[in-house]
Amino acid sequence: MALIDDLKWRYATKIFDPTIQISEENLKKIMKAVQLSASSYGLQLYRVLIIENKDLREKLKPVSWGQNQITEASHLVVFCNYTEVEDEHIDEYLELKAKTEQLNLAELKDYGDFIKEKIGNKSKDERINWTAHQTYIALGNLLAACAELKIDACPMEGFEFEKYNEILNLSEQGLNASVIATIGYRSKKDDTQHYEKIRKPIEKLFKSVSRQDHQANKSLKSNTLKSFMQALSMGFIGATAVFTSSFFQLPTWVLFLAWVSYYLFGIKPKLSLLVFVQQMLGILIAIAIQYGGSQLTHYIGTLGLPVMVFIVVSAIFYLSKVRYLNNIPAYFLGMIVWFGFNSEININSFLLLAITLVMGFIFAWLNETISKKIQTKF
Ligand SMILES: Cc1cc2nc3c(=O)[nH]c(=O)nc-3n(C[C@H](O)[C@H](O)[C@H](O)COP(=O)(O)O)c2cc1C
DSSP: OHHHHHHHHOOBOSSBOTTOOOOHHHHHHHHHHHHTOOOGGGOOOEEEEEEOOHHHHHHHGGGTTTOTHHHHSSEEEEEEEESOOOHHHHHHHHHHHHHHTTOOGGGGHHHHHHHHHHHHTSOHHHHHHHHHHHHHHHHHHHHHHHHHTTOEEEEEOOSOHHHHHHHTTOGGGTEEEEEEEEEEOBOTTOGGGGSOOOOOOHHHHOOOHHHHHHHHHHHHHHHHHHHHHHHHHHHHHHHHHHHHHHHTTOOHHHHHHHHHHHHHTTSOHHHHHHHHHHHHHHHHHHHHHHHHHHHHHHHHGGGHHHHHHHHHHHHHHHHTTSTTOOOHHHHHHHHHHHHHHTOOSOHHHHHHHHHHHHHHHHHHHHHHHHHHHHHHHO
C-alpha cells in the first residue's frame, strides 16, 4: 500500500534545507488535500494561512519556541479555527450545499435549524475546542499529502497561540491559531530522518473486534444485572417506607406523594427542600381556608368555604412571583395533603404531615442514591 510507504518515509522534520522551495503546483495539491478534509457537518470552520514571507516568519520564530523550522522551511502553514460559530456560517454552508446539489434552500431549513441548535447547546469554550479539533483533521491530510509528494513536513504545537493571534491579527478576524506545520525539504544534516519510528505495538493500540463483541455481550449482561439490582433496591426501599409509615401510624399516601414530588420537581435535595417548604406553606394555606371558611359560614352559610378558597387561591398567584417560592403545584399538593388528611386544626396533625413528607423525600433520595451507586459501581 503506497500510503503506508509514504507514512514510513515521512517524519517530523527538524532541519529543513532553506534553499529548496515547494513549487506552486505542489502547493496547490497540498491545498486541495486540505480542502477535501472531512469536518463536522462539513462546515469547515477554519482558515489556513500559508506564509512564505521571511520577515513575518522571523517575527514568529521567537514565539515558536525558537524552532528553526519556522524560518528554514519553504512555507509555514497556520491552521486557524473560528472563535465563534454564527448562524451565518451554517447558512453559508447550506447555500453552498443547495447550490452544489441543486436543491431548494428552503428544503434544508430543518437541517440547518438542527445544526444551529446542536452547536448552540455547546458553551463558548466547547465551541472553540470543537472548531480547533477540526483543524487537526486537515493537518493530518496535509501530512499525508506532503508524504505522497515527497515533501517534508513538521506538525507543530510548540508556539504561543496568543502571540500568533496578535502578530497575524487573527483575533480581530474571529480566528485563533490552533496548530501549525512547516513544509519544505529535509536537510541532509537532519539526523532525525534516520531514526526508527517510535510507535506502540499494534496490539496495544487496537482492540480486536472479536474481543469487542465479547465486551458488548458482557455489558449487555451487566446492564441486565444492574436493572435487576435497581428494581430489587427500589422494591426494598418502597417496602421499608410502607413498613415505617404504618409502624409509626403515618399516612402512607402522603409519604409517597413526597416521594413522587422528589422525582417530579428535579431529583435534587436542594430543590426538594424548596418543594417541601412550599408544600408546608400549602398546608398552612389549607388550614387558613378551613379556619376562614368555617368563620365565614356563620355569616354566609355554605358560600363561606368557596369564598375563602376564592380569596386564598387568588392570593397564591402572587406567591408565584416570589423567587424560590414560585412552584404553584407544590402549594396545591400541600393543600391536597391537608384536605385529604381531613383533620381538625391542631399542631399534632401539622407536625405529623411535616414528618411524613420529610420521610417521603428521604426515601426517594435514598432510592435515587442507591440506584446511581448500582449504575456506576457494577
Ligand atoms: C500536534 C503535534 C504537535 C507537534 N509539535 C511539534 C513541535 O512543536 N516541534 C517539533 O519539532 N515536533 C512537533 N511534533 C512532532 C512529533 O514530535 C512527532 O510527530 C512524533 O514524535 C512522531 O514522530 P514522527 O512524526 O517523526 O514519526 C508535533 C506533532 C504533532 C502531531
